[in-house]
Amino acid sequence: MKTRILSGLIMLPLLIIVILNGWVLYAGCFVISIMAAYEFFRGFRHMDIKPCYPIALCSIAALYILGMLRRLAVTAGGAVQPCIAVFGSEQWILLWIFATVLACLLYLFSIEKRKPEDAMVTLTGIFYVGFFCYTIGELALSEMNIFVWLVIITAFGTDICAYFAGVTMGKHKLCPKISPKKTWEGAIGGVLGSVILSGVFGLFFAKAFLPYCLIIGFIASIASMFGDLTASIFKRKMGIKDYGNLIPGHGGILDRFDSVLFTGPVIYFYVAIVADAAFSEGCVTVF
Amino acid sequence: MKTRILSGLIMLPLLIIVILNGWVLYAGCFVISIMAAYEFFRGFRHMDIKPCYPIALCSIAALYILGMLRRLAVTAGGAVQPCIAVFGSEQWILLWIFATVLACLLYLFSIEKRKPEDAMVTLTGIFYVGFFCYTIGELALSEMNIFVWLVIITAFGTDICAYFAGVTMGKHKLCPKISPKKTWEGAIGGVLGSVILSGVFGLFFAKAFLPYCLIIGFIASIASMFGDLTASIFKRKMGIKDYGNLIPGHGGILDRFDSVLFTGPVIYFYVAIVADAAFSEGCVTVF
Numbered sequence: 001m002k003t004r005i006l007s008g009l010i011m012l013p014l015l016i017i018v019i020l021n022g023w024v025l026y027a028g029c030f031v032i033s034i035m036a037a038y039e040f041f042r043g044f045r046h047m048d049i050k051p052c053y054p055i056a057l058c059s060i061a062a063l064y065i066l067g068m069l070r071r072l073a074v075t076a077g078g079a080v081q082p083c084i085a086v087f088g089s090e091q092w093i094l095l096w097i098f099a100t101v102l103a104c105l106l107y108l109f110s111i112e113k114r115k116p117e118d119a120m121v122t123l124t125g126i127f128y129v130g131f132f133c134y135t136i137g138e139l140a141l142s143e144m145n146i147f148v149w150l151v152i153i154t155a156f157g158t159d160i161c162a163y164f165a166g167v168t169m170g171k172h173k174l175c176p177k178i179s180p181k182k183t184w185e186g187a188i189g190g191v192l193g194s195v196i197l198s199g200v201f202g203l204f205f206a207k208a209f210l211p212y213c214l215i216i217g218f219i220a221s222i223a224s225m226f227g228d229l230t231a232s233i234f235k236r237k238m239g240i241k242d243y244g245n246l247i248p249g250h251g252g253i254l255d256r257f258d259s260v261l262f263t264g265p266v267i268y269f270y271v272a273i274v275a276d277a278a279f280s281e282g283c284v285t286v287f
Numbered sequence: 288m289k290t291r292i293l294s295g296l297i298m299l300p301l302l303i304i305v306i307l308n309g310w311v312l313y314a315g316c317f318v319i320s321i322m323a324a325y326e327f328f329r330g331f332r333h334m335d336i337k338p339c340y341p342i343a344l345c346s347i348a349a350l351y352i353l354g355m356l357r358r359l360a361v362t363a364g365g366a367v368q369p370c371i372a373v374f375g376s377e378q379w380i381l382l383w384i385f386a387t388v389l390a391c392l393l394y395l396f397s398i399e400k401r402k403p404e405d406a407m408v409t410l411t412g413i414f415y416v417g418f419f420c421y422t423i424g425e426l427a428l429s430e431m432n433i434f435v436w437l438v439i440i441t442a443f444g445t446d447i448c449a450y451f452a453g454v455t456m457g458k459h460k461l462c463p464k465i466s467p468k469k470t471w472e473g474a475i476g477g478v479l480g481s482v483i484l485s486g487v488f489g490l491f492f493a494k495a496f497l498p499y500c501l502i503i504g505f506i507a508s509i510a511s512m513f514g515d516l517t518a519s520i521f522k523r524k525m526g527i528k529d530y531g532n533l534i535p536g537h538g539g540i541l542d543r544f545d546s547v548l549f550t551g552p553v554i555y556f557y558v559a560i561v562a563d564a565a566f567s568e569g570c571v572t573v574f
Contacts, residue, residue, distance in 0.1 A: 047403075090357075090377035091559045094422065097384070098552045101414045106513070108520050111464050116334075116524050120407035123414065127388045135381065177398050226393070233395050237403050265385045272378045 029137035136264035154220035165189020194221030227262030316424035347417035423551035441507035452476020481508030514549030
C-alpha cells in the first residue's frame, strides 16, 4: 500500500507535463517511449535474446518527427511550404512501417551473430512500447487533447481502486497464473473507480462530453488491466520482477506505465474515430 | 537452369493478373499475402515457435478491406456516404497497427501454452509478408499502376540475369554464409539486367518516365537481392530448404515471391512519394 501511494506521489512531475499538454506532452511521450523500449529490450537479455536498441531509437524518433511534420502540414494547410505539405499524406506512415520492418530484417544479415528472435523483439518493442505511447502524443496534439487526462485518470484510477477493493474484499482469483494477487473483486472495484473518477472529471472539466467520459472510464479501465497483465506476462517469461529500478522501490518506467500504454491508444482511437464527429462542435466551447 | 526457366513459365498466370491490374491485382496480392504468411508461419514450427495464423489472417484481411474503403473514400470524394468518407482519414492505419499488435499481445494470455516468440513471429509475419505485399496492391489501385510491371520485371529480371551472369563469370562469393552460390559477378549482372529491362519497358510503355524507370531498375534490383537473402536467412534459421512445395520442384509461394516482397514496397514508395509530383502530369498522357 505504501508503495502504491508513494508511486502515486512520484507521478506528480508527470502531472505538470500533462497540465502543459500539447507539444510538451508530445516530447514527454517520446522520452518515455525510448526509456520504456530500453527497459523492454533489457528484459529480453534474460532470455538470451539481443534486440537492437539503435534501430528502435531511430524508428521511434522517426515516428515522432513524422508526426510533428504531419501536424505542421495539417495545421499550416495550403499556406505551408510544399516540402512540409507533402507530409500530410498518409503514405508516410506506410513508409515508416516499411522502413522499420526492413531495418529489423536487415539486422539479421550478420547471420552468425543473430537469431530471428533478436529482430522480432526489436520490432515488437517498437510497436508495443514506441507506437502505443506515440498515440498519447497524437492525442496531445489534437484539439481533443483535454482527454489526455483520462489516459492518466483511468490507468492510475483503476490501479489504485482495484488495489483497495482487492485488499478489502478480494476473494476470487482473477488469473493466478499471470498475477496471483489480482482478484475479481479488485477488478470490479477498479472499473467502478475508473468510471466514477472519469465522470467526476467530465462533470468539472468537460461537461459537454460527460457521457463520453463515462464510456471511456469503463472501456479504458478494462484496457488498463490488460496492459498491466501484458507487462506481467512478459516479466514472467523473462524471469524478472521489475523492468527496471529507475524509481527506487517502484520499478522502472515500463512498470509504472504498463497500463498507460493501453489506455492511451484506446482513448486516442475512441476520441479520434468513434467520437470525433460528435465532439468537434462541442469541443470548441470547451477551450 | 531448367528450374529457373520452368518457374519462369509457371509465372505466366501471374502475368494475366498483372495485365488486368487494378482491383484484380489487388485481390491477387491479398491471396498471395495469406498464402505466403501461412508458409512463413509453418517454417517457424521447425524452431518450435507456434505463431497464430488466424490473427494474421484477420489482420491482413482487415488491411486489404481498409485499403479498399480508403480508396473508395478518396475516389468518391465528397459525393460518398459519410460512413465511407470517414475511412479517408489516416487514423485507420494507426488503428490497424494498434489492433494488430494488441491481438498478438493478447495471444500470450494463455501464458502456460505460449511463448513471447509465438506472438512476435505472428507480428513479424503480418508486417513482413502481409504488409510488404499489400503495398503492391496499393500501387495497383493508384493512377501510377503501370509501374506494377517494374515490380515483376526488376524482381525476376534480377534473379534470371544474376543466375546467368553468375554461372558464366561467377568467381567472388557475395555472402557465402547466407547463400553460398551467389557471386558478386552475378549480383552486378543482375543489376545491369534489371536496369536494361526496366529501360526497355520504359521505352515502349512509359516513355515519359524513362529516366525514372532506369532509377527504379537500379534501386529495385538491389532491393530484390536483399529480399532473396532475407528469405534465405529465415530458411537457414528454420533449417528448411524451401518454404513450401506448392509449385512442385520450385518451392512455395514465398520462395517465388521473396524478391517481389522487397521490390514492391520500394517501387511503391518511390512512385508514391519521391516521383509522384513529377509524374502526376505526364501520367495522364500515358493512360
